Amino acid sequence: MIASVHQELWQNLGAATRSRSPFTTMQLATIGTDGAPKVRTVVLRQVDEARSTVSFVTDLRSPKVAEIRRDPRVSLVGYDPQGGIQIRLEGRAVILAQPEDKKPIWDRCRSHTLALFQTPDAPGTEIASPRGAGGTLEHREGNEQAFRNFCVVEVELQRLEWLDLSPEGHQRCFFRRTAGSWVGTWIAP
Numbered sequence: 349m350i351a352s353v354h355q356e357l358w359q360n361l362g363a364a365t366r367s368r369s370p371f372t373t374m375q376l377a378t379i380g381t382d383g384a385p386k387v388r389t390v391v392l393r394q395v396d397e398a399r400s401t402v403s404f405v406t407d408l409r410s411p412k413v414a415e416i417r418r419d420p421r422v423s424l425v426g427y428d429p430q431g432g433i434q435i436r437l438e439g440r441a442v443i444l445a446q447p448e449d450k451k452p453i454w455d456r457c458r459s460h461t462l463a464l465f466q467t468p469d470a471p472g473t474e475i476a477s478p479r480g481a482g483g484t485l486e487h488r489e490g491n492e493q494a495f496r497n498f499c500v501v502e503v504e505l506q507r508l509e510w511l512d513l514s515p516e517g518h519q520r521c522f523f524r525r526t527a528g529s530w531v532g533t534w535i536a537p
């Protein structure tokens with residue numbers, strides 16, 4: 349029974365990268381450089397059950413990258429209001445900034461996503477007024493600046509948690525990865 353929850357959890361994550369679903373966006377929490385929690389929305393780009401990783405893309409200049417480099421512990425949470433399912437993930441994040449590591453996901457991103465990385469303004473810096481919307485990348489292969497700013501964040505998961513708020517009765521369990529395999533435990537909701 350708990351094994352089928354584990355399977356469903358990974359199915360939900362995998363499906364979220366193939367088409368839009370409630371788990372396509374998740375909230376990512378990091379430990380701020382000031383020690384306070386920081387949370388924001390990211391798009392799940394890749395899920396690899398065999399390696400127990402989930403990945404998203406971001407701007408190398410964004411504060412979350414410095415935060416992760418300082419302390420790689422992160423949490424993610426997503427909620428499907430229709431299914432009444434909350435998924436919480438915990439793990440250690442790695443910044444993939446080398447061209448050969450980030451290129452496979454760069455190649456799969458849509459042009460309007462990649463265009464966001466062209467901006468000369470580092471995310472979070474003060475600007476005089478909002479710029480126009482991102483547009484598209486004219487020269488996908490040639491846009492070296494956008495590619496330089498682009499990075500992949502891969503989170504190696506160590507804990508998964510499932511909360512099912514079905515009317516028939518709430519169910520909650522977590523899975524901890526030890527020696528490469530997942531062990532599940534039911535817990536009180």
Ligand SMILES: Cc1cc2nc3c(=O)[nH]c(=O)nc-3n(C[C@H](O)[C@H](O)[C@H](O)COP(=O)(O)O)c2cc1C
Nearest residue numbers: 373388389390391404405406407410411412471472
């Ligand atoms: C629906 C949605 C999806 C987003 N997806 C991403 C994403 O995949 N990567 C990213 O870096 N920021 C994404 N953002 C913007 C972040 O939430 C955040 O504002 C930005 O990355 C700056 O975060 P930081 O200052 O903590 O680094 C998204 C925002 C929204 C509302």
